[in-house]
Amino acid sequence: xxxxxxxxxxxxxxxxxxxxxxxxxxxxxxxxxxxxxxxxxxxxxxxxxxxxxxxxxxxxxxxxxxxxxxxxxxxxxxxxxxxxxxxxxxxxxxxxxxxxxxxxxxxxxxxxxxxxxxxxxxxxxxxxxxxxxxxxxxxxxxxxxxxxxxxxxxxxxxxxxxxxxxxxxxxxxxxxxxxxxxxxxxxxxxxxxxxxxxxxxxx
Ligand SMILES: Cc1cc2nc3c(=O)[nH]c(=O)nc-3n(C[C@H](O)[C@H](O)[C@H](O)COP(=O)(O)O)c2cc1C
Numbered sequence: 001x002x003x004x005x006x007x008x009x010x011x012x013x014x015x016x017x018x019x020x021x022x023x024x025x026x027x028x029x030x031x032x033x034x035x036x037x038x039x040x041x042x043x044x045x046x047x048x049x050x051x052x053x054x055x056x057x058x059x060x061x062x063x064x065x066x067x068x069x070x071x072x073x074x075x076x077x078x079x080x081x082x083x084x085x086x087x088x089x090x091x092x093x094x095x096x097x098x099x100x101x102x103x104x105x106x107x108x109x110x111x112x113x114x115x116x117x118x119x120x121x122x123x124x125x126x127x128x129x130x131x132x133x134x135x136x137x138x139x140x141x142x143x144x145x146x147x148x149x150x151x152x153x154x155x156x157x158x159x160x161x162x163x164x165x166x167x168x169x170x171x172x173x174x175x176x177x178x179x180x181x182x183x184x185x186x187x188x189x190x191x192x193x194x195x196x197x198x199x200x201x202x203x
Contacts (some may be wrong), residue, residue, distance in 0.1 A: 001197050002073050003190065005035045006066045007080030008091035010043050011174040012043070013118040014080045015063070017166060021078050021116060025191025026162035029141075030203060031179040031194035034074070036066035038095040041163055045191045056163030066095060070100055077142070079133060081161060082170075088123030088133045091172035093155035109141030112196045114189045120174070126167035127175065139190050145196055153181040 003025045009015040013035075022033035037060055040047065047053045071077070081092040102108055115130040115137070134144050146163045147154065153161065159182050160167025164188040168178050178186070 001031055001075035001194070001201060001203070003033045003076045003078065003194055003197060004066070004070050004074035005033055005078045005080065005190075006038065006092075006095070007035070007091050008038045008069065008082065008193070009060065009185075010056060010082060010168065011052055012059050013168055013174060014082050014116070015056070015060050016079050016178055017116050017118060017168055017186050018048075018078070020178065020186035021080070021166070023159045024187030025194045027118065027187070027191055028198070029170055030198055033190065034070065035076055036070050037061060037063045038066055038091050041091050041094060045194065047167075049188055060082040067131070068102060069100065072107055076111060076193040076200055078112065078116060078193055080116045081129065081133065083117050083119040083125045083129040086128040088129055092133075093165065094178050096140075099140060106141060112193055112200060113137050113142035114144045114145040114165050116186060116189060117160075118168040118170050119160065120170055120172055121147035122159070122169050127162055127164050130162075130164040130167075143196075143200070145189070147188050150184060153184040153188075155173055157181035157185065158194070167187060176193050
């Protein structure tokens with residue numbers, strides 16, 4: 001079963017979270033993680049003029065852009081976004097707003113989906129971002145998946161992560177590394193989406 005990890009990342013943190021979600025998914029036999037990004041909306045001349053954005057863009061150059069078939073083929077989907085004013089990034093929302101054909105066909109109904117995010121600050125809106133993105137996911141028919149408290153790092157994290165989904169605190173310069181607790185919660189989402197996706201397919 002393919003587990004699609006579709007994300008947007010300006011500075012590279014959400015991309016690194018996507019890789020950790022994939023690591024967790026790989027722990028489940030029969031699950032193949034597929035990482036895809038969504039198109040950038042920031043003008044190329046702006047990205048090129050900012051060394052931090054340019055470095056992250058170069059880092060992700062070989063990640064394929066998501067397609068409608070990526071969504072069709074996936075048995076489970078993880079959505080990753082940086083927090084933007086307490087909400088999902090325009091780039092990821094732009095992609096979700098192009099899913100109306102699949103919505104009309106009911107293609108996504110019954111697939112499990114989870115959300116992960118990175119914020120600049122500790123209380124900058126991880127939960128609001130995740131819960132807000134879950135509204136359109138419900139419209140599309142997804143079965144929402146979080147990270148329950150059987151994941152012990154939920155009790156010990158000093159950074160991001162909650163039962164709503166994995167979170168990371170990037171800091172004011174976006175350079176704070178993903179810490180071990182945050183990483184464990186990312187992997188837990190990948191495992192859980194993989195397990196539930198297989199169960200829903202009767203495997
Ligand atoms: C326009 C804009 C709005 C942002 N809004 C928030 C916010 O509401 N709360 C917060 O903690 N960080 C906010 N940030 C910081 C980002 O969430 C942070 O840069 C993100 O974690 C980086 O993820 P990335 O490295 O994958 O791009 C904002 C950044 C930008 C550019």
